[in-house]
Amino acid sequence: MSNSPSLGEVLDSQGFSRRDFLRFCTAAASVMALPASIAPTMAEALAATRRPSVIWLSFQECTGCTEALTRSAAPSIESLIFNFISLDYHHTLQAAAGDAAEHAREQAEEANAGQYLVLVDGSVPTRAHCSTIAGISNLDMLKTSAANAAAIINIGTCSAYGGLPMAEPNPTGAVPVGEIITDKPIVNVPGCPPMPLAITGVIAHYLTLGQLPPTDHLGRPLAFFGENIHDRCYRRPFYDRGQFAESFDDEGARKGWCLYKLGCKAPVTYNACANLKWNQGTSFPIQSGHGCLGCSEPRFWDAGGFYESVARGRFETGSKLGLAAAGGAAAGAAAAVLAQRKKKRLAAEHAEQDSDAH
Amino acid sequence: MSLLEFARGPAIHWSLIILTVGILWRLLGVLALTRGADLSRPRDAFGNFKGYRTVFSRSWPAGEFTTATMFQTSVAYVFHLSTLIVVFGVTPHIEFITGLTGWAWPGLPNAVGVGFGVMALGSLLAMILRRLSKPAVYCSNTGDFITWVLVALPLLTGLLAFGHLGARYETLLALHILSVCALFIWFPFSKLMHAFWFVFSRAQSGIVYAHKGVRI
Numbered sequence: 001m002s003n004s005p006s007l008g009e010v011l012d013s014q015g016f017s018r019r020d021f022l023r024f025c026t027a028a029a030s031v032m033a034l035p036a037s038i039a040p041t042m043a044e045a046l047a048a049t050r051r052p053s054v055i056w057l058s059f060q061e062c063t064g065c066t067e068a069l070t071r072s073a074a075p076s077i078e079s080l081i082f083n084f085i086s087l088d089y090h091h092t093l094q095a096a097a098g099d100a101a102e103h104a105r106e107q108a109e110e111a112n113a114g115q116y117l118v119l120v121d122g123s124v125p126t127r128a129h130c131s132t133i134a135g136i137s138n139l140d141m142l143k144t145s146a147a148n149a150a151a152i153i154n155i156g157t158c159s160a161y162g163g164l165p166m167a168e169p170n171p172t173g174a175v176p177v178g179e180i181i182t183d184k185p186i187v188n189v190p191g192c193p194p195m196p197l198a199i200t201g202v203i204a205h206y207l208t209l210g211q212l213p214p215t216d217h218l219g220r221p222l223a224f225f226g227e228n229i230h231d232r233c234y235r236r237p238f239y240d241r242g243q244f245a246e247s248f249d250d251e252g253a254r255k256g257w258c259l260y261k262l263g264c265k266a267p268v269t270y271n272a273c274a275n276l277k278w279n280q281g282t283s284f285p286i287q288s289g290h291g292c293l294g295c296s297e298p299r300f301w302d303a304g305g306f307y308e309s310v311a312r313g314r315f316e317t318g319s320k321l322g323l324a325a326a327g328g329a330a331a332g333a334a335a336a337v338l339a340q341r342k343k344k345r346l347a348a349e350h351a352e353q354d355s356d357a358h
Numbered sequence: 359m360s361l362l363e364f365a366r367g368p369a370i371h372w373s374l375i376i377l378t379v380g381i382l383w384r385l386l387g388v389l390a391l392t393r394g395a396d397l398s399r400p401r402d403a404f405g406n407f408k409g410y411r412t413v414f415s416r417s418w419p420a421g422e423f424t425t426a427t428m429f430q431t432s433v434a435y436v437f438h439l440s441t442l443i444v445v446f447g448v449t450p451h452i453e454f455i456t457g458l459t460g461w462a463w464p465g466l467p468n469a470v471g472v473g474f475g476v477m478a479l480g481s482l483l484a485m486i487l488r489r490l491s492k493p494a495v496y497c498s499n500t501g502d503f504i505t506w507v508l509v510a511l512p513l514l515t516g517l518l519a520f521g522h523l524g525a526r527y528e529t530l531l532a533l534h535i536l537s538v539c540a541l542f543i544w545f546p547f548s549k550l551m552h553a554f555w556f557v558f559s560r561a562q563s564g565i566v567y568a569h570k571g572v573r574i
Contacts, residue, residue, distance in 0.1 A: 228526075228527055230527070231522065239468070240467065240468045240469070241467050241468070242449055242464070242465045242466055242467040242468065244449070244465075260449070260453075261449075261453060267527055267528075267531075268362065268527060268528040268531070298360070299359075299360070299363070303360070303363055304366070308457070309450075309453045309457075310450070310531070311449075311450035311451070311453035311454050311457075312366075312453055312454055312456075312457035313366055313367070313370045313371065313374075313454060313457055313458065314363070314366045314367045315367055315368070315370070315371035320371070320375060321374060321375060321378055324374075324375040324376075324378040324379045325378050325379075325382055327379050328378055328379035328380065328381065328382030328383040328386075329382045329383075329386050331379065331382075331383040331386075331387070332382055332383040332384065332385060332386025332387040332388075332390065333386050333387075333390055335383065335386075335387035336386060336387050336388070336389075336390030336391050337390070339387075339391055340390075340391065340392075
């Protein structure tokens, strides 16, 4: 890595202007809630930085996370991420395959021991032969690559919290990365997929300040996951006024009222979708008329139906409560019968005592 | 399983089961205990009717007590009506009931729900202060204070959850649901059963008094 060109040199060679670079740094600083004055410092630091080696491991995933980062509709600041890092291994994107690809990974890990970043998308199966790359199980590859990594960034909900592969009945015994690797700094950037700017923002923070950003109790960077979507949602005033869409084609839906009753999970979902939005700030799911699925939260596949509102109980309603009612009635009737018998017995005893006395 | 999942799932489910079993057990256990017939000649031919009338007439104190009981009567009315409006008027509560029964109706704006919630909590506070300041009037026992706490907690946690105050929303929501669970479990075995008993006890008193010719 020490012989590689600095970021500034790379960007110059690729025709990026300093204005573009500063614009990225300003945006990254602002979304990470850093002071605006840090943007020039960030730009200087990034420009002088040697591109760090990054090993991107894709396990049980759908490629959506990589798609989110690379499939921008137009060149964007997110696309600059590939100029900030030396992406030495990403088997979906790289041209090399087979032994050559694996050799590149091993070489990068050896040459940059203790300094490279491991980015993981996809959960890790713990059952044998569920998912392998070049004959190496995901579990072994993760342990090997993480052993000499400086830090791990989990890209997407699957690597952060298990995601879809870990949903019940979890046939592959999938677990999140954090359950396997416990001795390395880890940041989770969840989402299905995660917001591209959150990914680049975390990497930029690491490159600029030399440390991972502060996180919440679920390991998510606070700058992007510090507030729930409901609090930042533009439909919030309709929630406060009690104006809700009752179905996806009723008057409320057409008028853009709150989607809470249609299962929107925004009140319990922490992400930056409502602020940053997707596709160059064009829109986000709620704006397009569908409730939030809560994709950046653990167990979002198992934590309730997508179209059940947050307030609804999660249990079968009929049978057990019906049985409980029948059981309660039976217990009450039995108690009354026993009390009646006791009353009659006492009355009879009393009458007997009375007749004996007379 | 997160705290919210536990609250929305097994906790509220089992508390509803205990509530259902408990209420029916106590209602039937008492109502099936029929009283022996009073063979004396009724002094009022319309005794039964007057007994049923008592269910409503005792909703307000008798004239001679109006002034003396004005405070607790008014505050109790504010509490009961506000709580009723909060329980059945706030959208998340309606959603919960809809999920349980399929019944739905329009909800109130949040500000109105919060307003009634504050009134309910404030009136509850006024009532406990009065209870504490006049121990000879109320003869309270431990159960009364447990009941007060278990009624106040859902109101308090509900307001905090509404305002996102003090903790993350999902934590407050979970605490709110868990406090309701505790209330549901306590309900059938406490004086909160007056929600059902008041009808029967008033009617029974009215019938007995009318039978004896007492002015009611």
